[in-house]
Amino acid sequence: SQQGEEDPQALSIQEGENATMNCSYKTSINNLQWYRQNSGRGLVHLILIRSNEREKHSGRLRVTLDTSKKSSSLLITASRAADTASYFCATDARSGGGNKLTFGTGTQLKVEL
Amino acid sequence: SQTIHQWPATLVQPVGSPLSLECTVEGTSNPNLYWYRQAAGRGLQLLFYSVGIGQISSEVPQNLSASRPQDRQFILSSKKLLLSDSGFYLCAWSVGGSTDTQYFGPGTRLTVL
Structure with missing residues (x-):
C-alpha cells in the first residue's frame, strides 16, 4: 500500500503567502523526509525529521511530525515564484524496509507573481 | 564533494529495442544505489536498489x-x-x-514509440 500520500495534490498561491502541504503514512517510521522537484529535474533533499522529533526548521521551511496521527506537514513561509515545484514526502520503515525510502505522490505548488 | 551522473539525458527508442541507462557516483565509497521511475505527473516508483557490488534487490516485477x-x-x-x-x-x-538523505541524479527521459 502507498506509504506516503500528500495533500493537496496541487496548490496555487500568490507570492508572499505561506504554503502548507501535508503527508500521511501508514506504518511506523524511523524518519520522514521532504524533497523538492523542479519540472523535468531530479529531486533535491529539503529536510529530514526523525521519529522522536516534533518540529524542525530550515530557513523558510518548517516541518512538523505527529507520529500518533502518522502525518507530517511542510510549511513554506513568504513563498517566492522560485518555490514553484513539486514537493514529495518520503518515509523509511522501521522493519522490513531495508535501505530504501517510499515516496508519496507529491504536491504541485505554483507560486504566482 | 559527491556528484552523481546519469546518461543519456533523453532517449527515444522503438518498442522491442534494448535499453541501457548508466549511473555513476563520484566522491563516496560503498553507497546504496537506487533506480526509480516516475510517470508523468506522478510519484516515484522504486525499481531496484543495491547495497553493494553484485547485490540487487528488485521491487517490481517487470522486463527491466x-x-x-x-x-x-x-x-x-x-x-x-x-x-x-x-x-x-x-x-x-x-x-x-x-x-x-538520498541524492538524485538529473534523470533520463525515456520515450518508447
Whole structure:
C-alpha cells in the first residue's frame, strides 16, 4: 500500500503567502523526509525529521511530525515564484524496509507573481 | 564533494529495442544505489536498489533488470522495451547502511514509440 500520500495534490498561491502541504503514512517510521522537484529535474533533499522529533526548521521551511496521527506537514513561509515545484514526502520503515525510502505522490505548488 | 551522473539525458527508442541507462557516483565509497521511475505527473516508483557490488534487490516485477558491476556504477537494462516503459528514470545514492538523505541524479527521459 502507498506509504506516503500528500495533500493537496496541487496548490496555487500568490507570492508572499505561506504554503502548507501535508503527508500521511501508514506504518511506523524511523524518519520522514521532504524533497523538492523542479519540472523535468531530479529531486533535491529539503529536510529530514526523525521519529522522536516534533518540529524542525530550515530557513523558510518548517516541518512538523505527529507520529500518533502518522502525518507530517511542510510549511513554506513568504513563498517566492522560485518555490514553484513539486514537493514529495518520503518515509523509511522501521522493519522490513531495508535501505530504501517510499515516496508519496507529491504536491504541485505554483507560486504566482 | 559527491556528484552523481546519469546518461543519456533523453532517449527515444522503438518498442522491442534494448535499453541501457548508466549511473555513476563520484566522491563516496560503498553507497546504496537506487533506480526509480516516475510517470508523468506522478510519484516515484522504486525499481531496484543495491547495497553493494553484485547485490540487487528488485521491487517490481517487470522486463527491466539492474546490475552493479562496480562500487559506484549502477546500470538499468532491458532486452526488449515496452510502450509502458516510457517515463522519467532517476538514479539516486545514499550513504551505505543508512536510510537517510538520498541524492538524485538529473534523470533520463525515456520515450518508447
